[in-house]
Amino acid sequence: MPAGRIVNEGLTVIRMSTLFTKIKEEFVAILPPTLFFFIALHIVALIRVLMVKGTGIAVWASVSVTVAALILGKAVLIADLLPLINRYPEKPLIYNVTWKTLIYLLVATLVHYLERLVEFSRQAGGLMAGNEQLLAEIVWPHFWAVQILLFVLIFMYCTMHELVRVIGKDKVLQIFFGPLPNSVG
Numbered sequence: 001m002p003a004g005r006i007v008n009e010g011l012t013v014i015r016m017s018t019l020f021t022k023i024k025e026e027f028v029a030i031l032p033p034t035l036f037f038f039i040a041l042h043i044v045a046l047i048r049v050l051m052v053k054g055t056g057i058a059v060w061a062s063v064s065v066t067v068a069a070l071i072l073g074k075a076v077l078i079a080d081l082l083p084l085i086n087r088y089p090e091k092p093l094i095y096n097v098t099w100k101t102l103i104y105l106l107v108a109t110l111v112h113y114l115e116r117l118v119e120f121s122r123q124a125g126g127l128m129a130g131n132e133q134l135l136a137e138i139v140w141p142h143f144w145a146v147q148i149l150l151f152v153l154i155f156m157y158c159t160m161h162e163l164v165r166v167i168g169k170d171k172v173l174q175i176f177f178g179p180l181p182n183s184v185g
Contacts, residue, residue: 029077030073030074030077033072033073033076033161034069034072037068037157040153043149044146045065068111075107076157079103085103087099093166096162100158100161104158105151108147109147112147112150116138117130117131118130120137
C-alpha cells in the first residue's frame with residue numbers, strides 16, 4: 001500500500017473522529033434545553049387540552065410539541081452566543097435571568113400567537129381574515145394563562161441556566177446527584 005494512501009486514510013479517520021466528537025458535543029449541549037422544553041411544552045399542551053376540552057379547538061399534537069422543543073433547544077443555544085442575550089454576565093444573576101426571561105418570553109408570546117394565527121388562517125382562508133377571526137374568537141384568559149405558565153417555566157429555565165453557568169456543570173451535577181460531602185459546613 002502506498003504511503004500517500006495510508007496518510008489519506010489516516011486523515012479520513014481523524015476527520016471522522018473529529019466529526020463524531022463535534023456531533024457528540026452538539027448533542028450533549030442541546031440535550032438539557034431540549035429536554036426542558038420538551039417537558040415544559042408538553043405541560044403547556046396538556047393544560048391547553050384541559051382548558052379547551054369540549055370547545056372543539058384543535059390542540060398541538062405530541063409530534064409538533066417535540067419538534068418545537070428541538071427548535072427551542074437549539075434556538076436557546078444559538079441565542080446564548082449572542083452578546084445581546086448575555087448582557088449582564090458580571091452583575092448579580094437576577095439581571096441576566098430577568099433579561100433572558102423577558103427576551104425568551106417575548107419570543108414565546110410571538111410563537112404562541114403565530115401558532116394560533118396559523119390555525120385560524122387555515123380556517124378563514126387567508127392570513128388577514130385569520131387574524132381578524134383570531135382577534136374576534138380567541139379566549140384571552142386561556143391565552144394569558146398559557147403565557148403565565150410559559151413565563152414561570154422560562155424563568156425557571158433561565159434561573160437554572162445562569163446558576164449552572166456560575167456554579168459550573170460538574171458542581172451542579174454533584175449537588176443534585178451526589179456524592180454529597182461527608183461533613184456539612
